[in-house]
Amino acid sequence: MFHNFLPLTKKIRLGFFVTLLFPVLQGSNLYSQQTENPSHQIILEELRNYATTRGPEKMYVQTDKEFYGNGETIWFKAYLVDGITHTQSTKSKIAYVELWSEKDSLIAQRKLYIENLGAAGDIKINDSLQGGTYTLRAYTKYMLNEKEPLFFQKQIPVWDLPKAMDKIELPAAEIYSAPLSQPKTIRLQIRFFPEGGHLVEGLENVMGLKVTDGVGNGIALQGSVLDENGTPVAFFRTFDFGLGNVNFTPEPGKTYYARIDNGEIDASFPLPKPLAKGYLLNLKNKGDHILIKVTSNSEKGLQGLFLLGHLRGEVIYQHHIEKPNAKGSAVFKLSTDKLKDGVAQFTLFARDGEPLCERLVFMDSPDNPELEISTEFMDYGVRESVSTMIALTDKEGMPIPGELSASVVSNDNHLKSKRGTNIKSWLLLDSDLGGTVPDSDYFFRDDSSSRKQLLDVLMLTHGWRRFVWKDIRDTLTTKMLEHAPEKGIVIRGKTTAFYNSNKPLKSQVKFTILDDGAYQEQSPTNPQGEFSFGPFIFRDSIKGIIEAFALEKKRKPEVAIYLDSTTFSVPFKQPLGRKSTFALTGNIQDYLETVRKKKETDFAYDPKITKLEEVTLVGEKRTRAKLITKEADEITLHQRPTQRLFTDSLPGLQGASMMDMLRRVAGVQVFGSYPKQKTVLRPNGSISGPQEPLFIVDSGPVTWEFVRFMMASEVVFLDVLKGGAAAAYGSRGINGVVAIYTKGSLRIPPPIPKRFPGVTGFVVPGLYKAREFYSPDYAVSKKEHEKPDYRTTLHWEPKLPVAKNSSPSFSFYTGDSTGEYIIKVEGMTQDGRPVEGLSRFTVSNEDSKM
Structure with missing residues (x-):
């Protein structure tokens, strides 16, 4: 995928090579004479052909929540866009969303058909799933054509409710920049990033720095640059994420080092050796324009060089420096008012097409869409209707066509340590820097000058780690794609x-x-x-x-x-380095307590407890059963069942329902026809009438309304439990349990x-069809509404189309849990601009409106 703009063919070294980019240049006429150079024309043609024929794809996944308790459902919307324009992809129509464990095991996969900009899906988290940090991953097969594919990945903390509620861990705050403390125990690391790629003698250089501890945490500190004689030539500071920069002019023949002197620590780090002759590419973002300065101490000057700028592969500037009087310095001014958001890259090429310098810069367009989320009131009572209006408009207030998705969740469901990423920060920043930014959303939370300056330093210390100019030629010379875009x-x-x-x-x-x-x-x-x-x-x-x-x-x-x-x-492998840990803070504990109350309420109010007779299975084939019994036992909540039925052991199930399977069990009676079949069993000496059994699907309790539609073809096996075998379900299983496990619950090889x-x-198997999110309608009186409502996701709206002349809206009911709630909306405009926004309201027991 071509999100990480072009690192050089020759590695411009010195730590990492530098990066910063700026949009479309308007060069002054002094150096703008256009002379055809075949080497430069080839570069342009290769880039344009790549963008046209082999351009990348990007994916992003919005989830309804930041974290979950086991037994909950992950509701998500997967977005798929063209990696250059960020508009609807014309390549793939099939995408994969997967949940992986910390041990690199696939927990669930959803194969989705992408309509327009995205597709909805869901993943039920089994009650038996062990707590931990899971990874949600999204990709297309087409992405595998890249040398280093970059899939969307998002960490999903899952708490095991019984364990989480027994003990509260002390929160370990996530620190973007930690002041140096206990210096003798810290393993300090400093990396240097000269702007353009190299330090050059006799010219004023800009150099980025990144200071971290031994596990990658950014360190805020002060230091100085000294020459070989110990004479200070410049001073620097690092800030959030340990990022900083420094300006100085290296003298010919001298070497330099950085020194950190903070109290008890006194450490020195050698700087990259300056080149005797070379080129510098310096950019300054002035808001409405960018100043680009090209400098050299070479005797040949700048004549014959070529300056090329592109935004995600789309050419935005080209300039041939051909004037005979083009000596050692040239300055250009680039207007930014017509440019799109995102990371742009400028490369200075030699006469023969060899890259000399690179610089990345983040373009922040003033013409961004405005997303407004509003409700009628700021405060609502319990079980009260909430109408939500969304407006996606331009600067003139006119609707912009696009596609959005929205979730409404408890404010307790947030990780205080960091927000991570959203659709804007992922598509515009992190996906083009190789997914290496620890909290990319940090750089978009406000519009302050300090935040913009830090973003510029981030560009200086990151490069296109996955894409080099040589790769363009290699890609275009490959006639056949190894992985064609999937259309179905x-x-x-x-x-x-x-x-x-x-x-x-x-x-x-x-x-x-x-x-x-x-x-x-x-x-x-x-x-x-x-x-x-x-x-x-x-x-x-x-x-x-x-x-x-x-x-x-x-x-x-x-x-x-x-x-x-x-x-x-x-195959999935956890990235190397420090794994993220999420402390069980107070708000998370409150959230999990609500989840536990909801689960207990669901069990208590499900009218499906039945006593089962002794059952005997006749004619079961044991060959396949032996292959899966061990794996099946590992995912069930109970111990040894009274009886286990394997679907492929029972003949004549073509077109049969799950209820038809139960007809094979002695003591169980099934009445009616599909899909209104009822299951009861003959009591053995009991004076009470027969009752329905407790139904469990993939370790979670479900209603008769759910299982009555299930087909036998969906089932791998089912367990029948009675007496002591049902003890794991407490009083709910006193009359027996039927535990059903579907084909997605086990990874079992098919029979030969x-x-x-x-x-x-x-x-x-067909493409995944997302379940419909349940949202109660309290305007209609129903017996089921007697059950307490402890929903933590009040509403999930995966598809909100925005037309030219209308704005989307939706409504939902609050539950019985009071507190603050968040409406989170994300999405894309049709012309490729990501949008995201938040709105808040409060649920209380008072009737007043604000």
Whole structure:
């Protein structure tokens, strides 16, 4: 992906090479004579071709909350955009969102179809999931074409409720810049970033610094630059994140070092050695324009050099310096009023096209959209309707077309240590710096001059770590993409000799879908026996058959058909370095207490407790059961069940419901027809009438309304528990439990099918269809409303389209929990500008409105 703008072909070294960028230059006429240079024209053409044919994609995922308790649901909206324009991507239509554990295990995956700018999804966190810091990751297959793919990643803290509530950890504050304390125990690290890439003798240089401790925390301190004789030549300070800069002019033949003298510590660090001859590229952001100064002490001066600026790959400035009197210095002025937001890059090229200097700068456009979130009142009572209006407008107040998503959550659900990232900071900053900014949103929280200056220093100390000019040439010379953009589900396979799988056969293949809306097509394979059908877009699993016969004229050998797996995932490895830890602060404890009350209430008010008879399973195939019993036992809340049913051990379940599976259990009765089937069991000597069992799906309690729609094809296995086997569920399981585990709950290899010549069947899972977020309507009286309402997410609205002549709105009801709530909105305009905003309101027991 091409988010990290172009590091040089030659590594401009000295710690890291420098970075800063500025937008579209308006050069003065003194140095603007345009002379065609074939080397420079090639550079321009390569960049333009790359942006047109091999441009990157970016993803961002908004979640309803910052952290969760086990048993909750992660509601999310995945955005997919073109990596250069930030508009709707014309490449991929399929994206993957995954949840990974601290031990690099895949917990859940959602394969989504992207419509317009994004797609909604959800991930249910099992009650049995161990607490810890999980990683939410999003990507497309197309991103894998990059040398160093950059996926969207977000840390998701999950607390194990019983453990979290037993003990409160002391909060460890997240510090952006820590003053130097206990200096003898700190392992100090200083890295130097000369502006443009190198220090040059005899010229005034700007150098960025980054000071950290042994685990990467930024350190705020003071120091000085001294020459080899110990004479101070400049003084510096570092601020938030340990960032700072210093100006000085190296003298010919001298070496320099930085010295830190803070009380008991006295440490020196050698600076990069200055070049005797070289070039400097200096940029100063003046708000409405940028001053660009090119300087050299070379005898050849600046004649024949080429200055190129681009914003995420889109050329915004080009200037050939060709005047005979172009000596050692040139200054250009670039107006910024028409430029987009984001990181821009300027590169100074030699006459032969070799890069000499680089500089990054962040462009902050004055023409940003305005997002306004409003409610009728600032204070509401419990179970009261809240109407929310959203306006996305330009400076003149006219609506801007776009797509938004919104969540309404308790203010207790926030991590005080840091906000991390949002759609604006990720797309405009962090994604183009390789995901290396610890808290990218920090640089967008206010519009102060000090924050802008620090952002400029951040540019100085970060480079395009994933993209070099040489990579453009290598990419464009590769005719075929290794990973083509996915447009839908493609069913691939190959045909071989039936008794020799290593011998491919060119065959005629017929593809048939047997479900409703039956579909059929056929085509020949290639000489290697490979075939593919699609892309298809379907939400539910489809069944079908594939037939094939060899295309040999003299004889017709029997054909074997092998299908490729349609499942896909990229291995995940936790990044090296310090892992983030999240302390259980007071607001988090309050939040988890609310989550626990909600779970207890859900159990208490679910009318589905039933006593089960002794059950006996007849004819179960144990071969596959043995493969998964150990893994199944690890995710269940209970111990040994009274009886376990494996779906693939029971014949005749095609098209059957989950309730039909229970018909196979002795002592369990199922009445009615799908989807209104009821399950009861004959009491064994009990004087009470039969009751429904307690239903559990993937370790979470559900209602009869939920399970009555479940099909047997969704189930891997189910457990029936009675008596002591149901003890884990307390009084709720006194009359028995039916615990159902779906195909997403275990990573189990599918059974090996028996092969037949020339034909094979298939079942292909569909794209994920997001569940509908439950939002009660208290305007209508229902018995279920007697249950206390402890929702922590009051509302989730994943798709809020904004049209030219209208503004979106939504409404919801508050619950029974009082306190402050946050409405968080994120999204994209159609022309590629990210937006985000917050609004707050309070829920109290008073009826007054403000």
